[in-house]
Amino acid sequence: MSLISVEHLTKSFGGIVAVNELDLTIEPGGIVSIIGPNGAGKTTLFNLLSGIYQPTAGRIFFADEDVTDLSCHELAGIGLSRTFQNVQSFMNMSALENVMVGCHLHSNQRFIDTLLQLPSIKKSNRECRDTAIELMTYVGLKDYISAPADRLPYGALKRLEIARALATRPRVLLLDEPAAGLNPRETQEIDDLIRDIAKQGTTVMLVEHDMKLVMGISDRIIVIDHGQWLAEGTAEEIRHNPDVIAAYLGEQGRNR
Amino acid sequence: MNWRQPHTGGMVMLLAVMAVLPLFLDNSFQYEIAIKVALNAAVCVGLNLLIGYTGQISLGHAGFFALGAYSSAILTDRYGLPPMAAMLTGALGVGLLSFIIARPILKLKGHYLAMGTLGMGVIISIVLNQEADFTGGPDGMSVAALTIFGWEPVTEFQWYWIAVGFLALCVWLSLNLINSPVGRALRAVHGSEIAARTMGIDTTHYKVLVFVVSAVMACLAGSLFAHYNGYITPSKADFFYSIELVTMVVLGGMASTFGAVIGAVVLTVVPQVLTVFENYEMMVFGGVLMGMIIFMHKGLLPTLSEFIGKRFHEPDKR
Ligand SMILES: Nc1ncnc2c1ncn2[C@@H]1O[C@H](COP(=O)(O)OP(=O)(O)OP(=O)(O)O)[C@@H](O)[C@H]1O
Ligand SMILES: [Mg+2]
Numbered sequence: 001m002s003l004i005s006v007e008h009l010t011k012s013f014g015g016i017v018a019v020n021e022l023d024l025t026i027e028p029g030g031i032v033s034i035i036g037p038n039g040a041g042k043t044t045l046f047n048l049l050s051g052i053y054q055p056t057a058g059r060i061f062f063a064d065e066d067v068t069d070l071s072c073h074e075l076a077g078i079g080l081s082r083t084f085q086n087v088q089s090f091m092n093m094s095a096l097e098n099v100m101v102g103c104h105l106h107s108n109q110r111f112i113d114t115l116l117q118l119p120s121i122k123k124s125n126r127e128c129r130d131t132a133i134e135l136m137t138y139v140g141l142k143d144y145i146s147a148p149a150d151r152l153p154y155g156a157l158k159r160l161e162i163a164r165a166l167a168t169r170p171r172v173l174l175l176d177e178p179a180a181g182l183n184p185r186e187t188q189e190i191d192d193l194i195r196d197i198a199k200q201g202t203t204v205m206l207v208e209h210d211m212k213l214v215m216g217i218s219d220r221i222i223v224i225d226h227g228q229w230l231a232e233g234t235a236e237e238i239r240h241n242p243d244v245i246a247a248y249l250g251e252q253g254r255n256r
Numbered sequence: 257m258n259w260r261q262p263h264t265g266g267m268v269m270l271l272a273v274m275a276v277l278p279l280f281l282d283n284s285f286q287y288e289i290a291i292k293v294a295l296n297a298a299v300c301v302g303l304n305l306l307i308g309y310t311g312q313i314s315l316g317h318a319g320f321f322a323l324g325a326y327s328s329a330i331l332t333d334r335y336g337l338p339p340m341a342a343m344l345t346g347a348l349g350v351g352l353l354s355f356i357i358a359r360p361i362l363k364l365k366g367h368y369l370a371m372g373t374l375g376m377g378v379i380i381s382i383v384l385n386q387e388a389d390f391t392g393g394p395d396g397m398s399v400a401a402l403t404i405f406g407w408e409p410v411t412e413f414q415w416y417w418i419a420v421g422f423l424a425l426c427v428w429l430s431l432n433l434i435n436s437p438v439g440r441a442l443r444a445v446h447g448s449e450i451a452a453r454t455m456g457i458d459t460t461h462y463k464v465l466v467f468v469v470s471a472v473m474a475c476l477a478g479s480l481f482a483h484y485n486g487y488i489t490p491s492k493a494d495f496f497y498s499i500e501l502v503t504m505v506v507l508g509g510m511a512s513t514f515g516a517v518i519g520a521v522v523l524t525v526v527p528q529v530l531t532v533f534e535n536y537e538m539m540v541f542g543g544v545l546m547g548m549i550i551f552m553h554k555g556l557l558p559t560l561s562e563f564i565g566k567r568f569h570e571p572d573k574r
Contacts, residue, residue: 050454076456090447092311092511093440100437101444105456107437111465114439117432124437149447161451168456 001064003028003172003203004049009058011044011227018044020227022058026172030219031194031204035211035238037247041227042207043085046174049205050082051075063171077105079171083161083178085207091150095141098149098160099132102167135163139193155186162193172203179210191217215239223247263431266514270427274420278413287412289528291484294419295477297520298426300504301513302473305430307502308510308555309439310466311446312362313370315498316377320471322384322493323350324478329399329488330390339402343479347472354471358464374495381493396489399482415484422480423517426473430513433469442466443511496538503545509555518557 004026011019018041026032034042047053049060051072060068067075081102090098107124108114114121136145139159144152152160158178165173175194179187191213198204208214214221215235223231223238225247231238238244281287299321306312327346331337337345361372384391391397401408402418409415433439444452445459452459482488491497500523508519523544527537552559 052450052453071458072450072453073456073458076454082454084451088448088451090444090451092447093443097440097443098447101440101452101457102455104437104441104444109437109441111438114436115429115432117436121432121436125435128437128440164451164455 001028002026002061003063004205005061006049007059007061009045009048009060010056011041011048011053012056018227019048019055022224022227022229024222024229026203026205028171028203029198029201031198031206031217033206033208033214033218033221034224035208035214035221036224036230040224042224043176044227045224046082046176046205046207049075050080050174076168076170079169080174081165081168081170081172082174083158083165083176085176085180087154087157087161089149089152089157089160089164093149095144095147095149095152095156095160096129096132096136099135099163099167100128102135102164103128103131105168131167132163135166136160138166139163140189155182158182158190159193162197166197166202170202172205173197174205174207176207177209178206179208179213187213263435267424267428267431270514270517271424274424277420278416281416284412287416289525291412291415291419292481292528293521293524294416294423295481295484296501296504296524297517298419298423298477299474299501300508300516300520301423301426301430302470303501304505304508304510304513304516305433305442305466306470307505308512308516309434309446310442310463312463312467313366313502314373314467314470315370315495315502316373316375316380317470317474317501318495318497319377319380319493320350320354320474321478321481321497322488322490323353323380324475325399325482325488325492326384326391326478327475328479328482329397332400333397334390339400339483340404343476346479347475350475351468351472354468355464358467359460362460362463362467374498377493377495377498381490381495384490384493391490394490396487396491398487399485401486402480402483419480419484422476427513427517434513438462438465446511499545500541503541503548505555506548507544507556509557509559510553512555512557515555515557519555522556 002025006022006024009019009022010017034045036042044053048055051070055068059066062078062080090101107128108120133145136142139162141156141159141163144156149160162178179190182190187210194204194206194217218235221233221235221238223244230247231241231244277290281290299317303314303317306314324346327349328339328342331342331345332339357376361376364372385394409418441452441457441462444455444457445462449459478492504519504523505516507523508517509515548555
């Protein structure tokens with residue numbers, strides 16, 4: 001059984017085809033990285049998988065079930081969570097409350113219970129708080145538990161998003177450039193964190209430009225370019241793949 | 257009860273102020289102001305759930321207030337319903353209406369949502385003005401006295417308790433709502449709608465929910481106002497009243513239930529006491545709104561409590 005697979009997945013924005021006839025299969029367990037030059041369509045792929053975009057064409061399967069037409073919150077409900085390349089923290093809340101929001105699916109949301117603040121709501125609040133404290137400690141944000149989210153430095157916000165995503169208890173966690181903008185020490189910490197998340201049984205899909213991180217951490221690597229599948233394999237295979245080298249050199253050529 | 261929780265403490269303080277205030281009110285004019293403050297504040301508490309917490313503007317809530325007022329007036333007058341039954345019918349009707357409007361209108365964002373809700377308010381106002389057979393048109397109509405299970409409040413003092421009782425109820429419900437998973441979902445919608453959705457929050461559902469709650473609170477306040485005032489005109493559905501309400505919410509503090517109450521107190525009392533403002537009321541409200549947004553966009557109460565918090569609670573800067 002594959003955990004996620006996509007068939008002929010396509011997303012175009014006007015004239016730009018960001019994801020083009022993509023076929024992928026992700027097996028459960030471990031860390032799969034999606035790499036590719038800037039504008040390859042990695043974030044668009046994540047937006048499609050998490051239901052933020054509707055595909056122009058193609059299907060998406062989650063645990064062999066067609067989930068193409070599910071909306072974002074429904075996908076979260078069946079175990080898919082993510083972080084964002086440009087952080088999307090709830091800046092109007094405390095750091096802890098950010099993570100508590102992640103517990104939403106597992107808490108009492110009944111309206112009447114809420115209005116009357118029944119004991120079950122208080123229990124939910126307590127449980128969310130405990131889970132959130134635990135997760136913030138787990139991702140290394142113990143010092144920020146009582147801080148407002150807008151006081152957190154950038155690196156801490158990236159971890160906060162991971163904690164928040166973990167609070168939904170995902171089966172798959174999509175991480176979009178979790179190490180971007182981090183210094184080497186922070187990157188090492190994120191590296192350890194991602195490894196541990198995968199070890200706990202959550203499948204991780206990682207988009208990241210830091211090749212040292214990607215090559216070290218990934219069980220498999222999928223390369224896409226111009227929205228199309230380019231190569232797939234272990235770090236060793238990808239490192240020596242001529243198509244991949246050409247794609248990245250091509251990019252460097254463009255940058256020059 | 258946990259006294260250290262700001263919610264409990266604030267609620268106790270509010271009840272204490274409500275209980276003590278009559279000692280300082282010594283004529284019917286002052287009671288009248290207090291009653292109007294309480295009803296405005298109740299509307300603001302509901303509106304703040306929508307604007308302050310969920311981040312969705314409405315420039316049409318005066319419409320719901322007026323619908324409440326008119327359903328009480330019309331249902332008691334023309335259909336002979338007892339006032340409480342009329343009030344509940346009105347609330348149900350407005351609940352349903354707001355539920356139907358909410359889905360399409362809350363798809364809009366930012367300026368478009370402001371324009372959409374403004375249009376909604378204007379339509380309600382036009383209907384109330386035009387359907388003169390039912391509403392008495394621009395001249396308005398008189399409203400039967402309120403009876404609650406046979407008891408009829410007559411004195412200002414009794415009305416005071418009805419109004420502040422209703423306000424206390426709204427504040428309590430609002431605090432309960434905010435301090436819950438649903439409340440965090442609402443605030444998450446404000447923070448980042450996309451992120452909220454990826455956390456499993458059905459953002460459309462919650463936006464509709466809070467829109468309906470705020471509409472029903474405004475509607476009930478309108479019903480009470482109609483009975484208290486004994487007379488109602490379509491001016492209560494005016495765009496200007498909607499702006500007043502939004503200004504109260506912004507002044508007191510977005511995303512602060514007690515802030516909304518304070519905003520309503522200040523902006524209801526000040527124009528009444530300083531009658532010099534009468535001709536400039538619109539300008540004053542406009543000025544307050546602009547000033548707050550530019551200099552103190554969190555509003556009075558959050559800014560103050562942050563200031564006090566910084567001075568007294570965090571002497572050790574980490
Ligand atoms: N909402 C959108 N509207 C229009 N074009 C878009 C949109 N989102 C992405 N694109 C375009 O689609 C292409 C793929 O973008 P995408 O963000 O998926 O790339 P990426 O691989 O994540 O790149 P990066 O590594 O820079 O983050 C780009 O050409 C981009 O300009
Ligand atoms: Mg990207």
